[in-house]
Amino acid sequence: MLNDGKASGYDLKKQFESSFAHFFAAGFGSIYPALSSLAEQGLVSCQEIPQQGKPDRKVYEITAEGRRYLLKALENPAPCHKVRSEFLAMMCFAHLMQPESVETVLNSRLDDIERFKKMFADIEANCMHEWPGGMKFVLGFGKAVSAAMEKYICENRYLLLEETQKQSASA
Amino acid sequence: MLNDGKASGYDLKKQFESSFAHFFAAGFGSIYPALSSLAEQGLVSCQEIPQQGKPDRKVYEITAEGRRYLLKALENPAPCHKVRSEFLAMMCFAHLMQPESVETVLNSRLDDIERFKKMFADIEANCMHEWPGGMKFVLGFGKAVSAAMEKYICENRYLLLEETQKQSASA
DNA sequence: GATGCATAATATCAGTCCGATATATAAATG
DNA sequence: CATTTATATATCGGACTGATATTATGCATC
Known part of the structure; x- marks a missing residue:
C-alpha cells in the first residue's frame, strides 16, 4: 500500500476497512507491528510529525530497497486464496x-x-x-x-x- | 463433525481436505490439539485401538455434554465468513x-x-x-x-x- | 453544562492458529 | 528394487488477531 504513497498506520487501517475489506482484513494489532518490522528491515522509513493533544503522527514511506522487495514478492506464481467460514x-x-x-x-x-x-x-x-x-x-x-x-x-x-x-x- | 459419528484425527483430516476444503481448511496442527482439548473438557471421549506397525488409532466420540455444547454453539446469530486472498x-x-x-x-x-x-x-x-x-x-x-x-x-x-x-x- | 459517542492516533499482549517438520510402517507404483 | 503414497500421531516456532489501554478533540443530545 505504501507503494502508492506515504501513510500512517491509521491511514492504512481505513484502507483495510474499505477497498481491501472484502479480501484482506487487518487490525491495528497486525498493522503497527508490521510497520515496525518493515522499518527495522529498512524497507520503509518513518517520519514523526508532532501533534498537539493526539499521539505523534508517524508517516511511513517506502524505500528503494522496499520497492525491490515488493517486486520480488510479486513474483510468487501461486498466491493463495482462502475462505474461512x-x-x-x-x-x-x-x-x-x-x-x-x-x-x-x-x-x-x-x-x-x-x-x-x-x-x-x-x-x-x-x-x-x-x-x-x-x-x-x-x-x-x-x-x-x-x-x-x-x-x-x-x-x-x-x-x-x-x-x-x-x-x-x-x- | 464427530456428531455424525466416531472418527480419528486422521479421518477428520480427510473430511477437511474434501467436503470442507472450500470453506474451512484445517491441518494436523489444528486437529490434534483440538481433539486433546475437547477430550480434556469432557466434550468427546477417546478409545485407543492398538495397531501393528502404525501408531495406535485414537477414535474419538462425542459425549452427551459435547452434544449440548454443540447445540449452544449453533445459537450464534452472526457467524463470520472471511476471505484472506x-x-x-x-x-x-x-x-x-x-x-x-x-x-x-x-x-x-x-x-x-x-x-x-x-x-x-x-x-x-x-x-x-x-x-x-x-x-x-x-x-x-x-x-x-x-x-x-x-x-x-x-x-x-x-x-x-x-x-x-x-x-x-x-x- | 454535562454526558456520551465518534474520530484521530498509537500501542501491546495473551491466546489461537497453522505450516513445517518428525517418526514409523505398509502397500502400491514404476 | 526404489520411490511414492497412504496410514497414523505429534509438536513447535512464528505469525496472526481480538481485546484492551491511552489521550484529546469535536459534535450532538439530554
Missing part, C-alpha cells in the same frame, strides 16, 4: 438448529453482503477513476462474488428450512 | 508485474478452481444422497461461488493485462 460450517449442521435460528443467521449473512455492496458502490463513485486496472479487477471480483452468494442464498435457503421443519414436525 | 492482494499491484507473471498467477488460480469443481463433482457422485440438506446447501454454495469466480476471471483478465502491456510498451 463459520457461517457455512454452521449451515452444515442446520438440521440441529431451530428454524428461526437458521433464518436469523441467513439474514445476518445477507445483511453483511448488502453492506459490502453499498461499500463497493461508494468506492466506485469516489475513487475509481484514479485507480490502476488491478484495483478495478479486484473490486469487480468482490462485486461478482457477493452477487453470486446473495443469489445462491436467496434461491436455496429452502434446502435448510425444509430440514429443520421436518425435525420440528417430528418432535 | 493473497491472490487479490497481488492483483491490486498487477501494474508492477510482468505480463507473463500475471498470466501465470491467473492460470494457477483457475487451476485451483478447476480442482475444486472436480472435487465437488466427486462428492456429489459419491456421498450426496446420505447427507442432510445443510450439506447440500454448503456444497452448492461452493459450486456457485467457484463458477462466479471462474467466469469473472475469464471475462476480466484483460483489465490486468492491458495495464502491464502499457507499462512494458513504455519501458
